[in-house]
Amino acid sequence: PIGQTRLTMGINEYNFDWRLAAGDSFQTPEVAMVYSTTGLNGMSQAYHDLLRDRVARSRYKREPRPILINNWEATYFDFDANKIQSISDAAAPLGIEMFVLDDGWFGHRNDDNSSLGDWFVNRNKL
Incomplete structure (x- = not known):
């Protein structure tokens, strides 16, 4: 495990099963990922920026709540x-x-x- 990077995201193909009838559709959940060269603090800040800029829809997005x-x-x-x-x-x-x-x-x-x-x-x- 040292020096390796492992990413797991999306639906678990091992034990996930969803049957669709003809003409039905299925939308997978979104995956949010960030990368940081500055460790966990950088990753935390990147997630905060991501959530504020791309997910938050509130008028309080950039204001005190x-x-x-x-x-x-x-x-x-x-x-x-x-x-x-x-x-x-x-x-x-x-x-x-x-x-x-x-x-x-x-x-x-x-x-x-x-x-x-x-x-x-x-x-x-x-």
């Missing part, structure tokens, strides 16, 4: 509209610009055993 608060550690699954509002109200005077409502707002998502990804608002909470 809003300061945000996320309710997860404060509430986990146990919240309602009043609790969320009180967190938001307390955050605003501190300069918090954005609120992220995390897990637990959908389905019957009151613990890790139910409703992950059903994306229907839990009207009992909100």
